[in-house]
Amino acid sequence: MRQVFEQRPTATTRGLVDPAAARGGFALVRLDPAPDLADLVERHWVVRWDLPPGAEFTQVVIPHPNANVVAEVDGFAVHGIPGGLFSRTLRGSGAVLGTKLRPGALRVLLGAPDVLRPGLVAPAAAALSGTRGPTAHDVESAGRRAVDAARAGGDTAAVAAVTPVLRAAAAGRRTPRSALALDRVARVLGAVVAGELGPDAGVADLADLVGTTPRSLQRLFADWVGVSPKWVLQRHRVHLAADLVAADPGRPLAEVAAAVGYYDQAHLSADFARALGTPPAAYARRCAASRAALAAALDPAARPAPGAADLVAAGRA
Template identity: 70%
Template sequence: MFEPRVSADARVAPRHGPTTSLRGLVDPAAARRGFELVRVDPAPDLADLVERHWVVRWDLPPGESFTQVLVPHPVANVVAEAAGYVAHGIPPGLFERTLTGSGAVVGTKLRPGAFRVLLGHADAVRPGVQVPAAAFLGPTAERTGAAALALAVAGRDEEAACGVEPLLRARAERVRDARTARDLDRVARAFAALVAGELGPGAGVADLAAVVGTSARSLQRIFAAYVGVSPKWALQRHRVHLAADLLAADPDQDLAALASAVGYYDQAHLGTDFARATGSTPGAYARRCAASRDALVGAGATAHPG
């Protein structure tokens, strides 16, 4: 059931490349049996602040539930669901959501640091913060979120995404300035380097700062002010995302070789970071993904990590 797709309307301006990967779903083969995920590109004039819009839909048999676990990226999501329209900052740990019955959720995944700019307050970088969208998008936000959700339920994903953009655009026009643009460009450059694989195995914060063209201390200050995590955390989280994705694609691979491939000096350090981020050792995660893959193939679907 999980078949991620992207809008055919490729509206992102070329100068704004990816700053987060598509990774993060724990056990993606199992996710394919639980829900459908659709990703929609933002309008070009919002691409400095918005990574992508997304829609999740599910339709489960009576009495059946599905729990999806995410290893979060260091970004905020502005989410419209039945309970309301709310911005969610970086979760302090794993994000878990149990789905039952049928329904949909529509969200906007902001770029790293963008929530700090849009909210205009340091609360944006507080772990686990939740802010009503109306607090920074204005009094019509709840109505707009509800309308977007109705479109998502109807399968009109591009319309749902476009429906929230006028509020984001109006807010962006009020809060953008030269300083925040410069700082967000530096944050975006750092994350884009991670996603593009520009850093070699064992790279550290100084290497990441060199790619950005600043000092390690300056990069740490910018991350603290805008993102809410350190550059070291971002490096570790990217490596865990990559390791989890590779294990989902090939659960039988050698873990020592995997550790080296994603930038660790040894398997032990990968195991420590992986368990801290996912709640599971790499070996246990591989076995879980193998079991889900086998179950998916047995059900007649083609297993892939999405």
């Protein structure tokens, strides 16, 4: 029988800006949710870091259409989809436990569409507790125990600490309507991530997947996810493009654009710059510098290209 908590290494860096630099800043581990929460929880994650005195590392993330419930030393909070890029500066040593919710699950757990506003951050004790859920004290205690376990290296224990409060919150708030909505959203998102419809798929193609109209699909996403189907498609293409550039910074950008479904490089550059705040050519140079710096750190005989350290420092600022 498969264990409830199956620890495994990170399967993808999609969404991490400059993944080569990230390898020098922190370690990331992902864990499966309890089976009875799999409709609401995509996975749990633990970020752990140990930096030299006086050093700091800033990681930037291109958000997915997911909310997260995050337990850290400063508190236990629910984070909606960020309005823009998400960044966090790490110093000293520590660990964080996060729970990545499936698209639409935040609406289920919090119970109203107004919780989907961009950039929402709310105390988990207030958001998850209630007459049909766990008490605020239970939620706060779970967050503290999760952080303590993560800092001690007990990843599965950290997940075990938050699972009961998530289960209790979900038990009182799932409905047949929410189950149907999440199923349809999951079908659409799964098709996008798996590339079922090809790189040039549009909103109408996504609507056909669940037997509805583009307008109805737009309403579904507005009511349950907080972003539009078009946003999901564009963001997925930017994630793919960023992955391809990071893996091979020298790859021609016109080739990258075609591979992820853009008709030309100009449209890729516009969406890429809008999402990351930097054009793909500049991002390629940054990733090349970080890869060289990482190679030098792993192999003292390797030498980064001239100016690489300056580029990495500028990219982290």
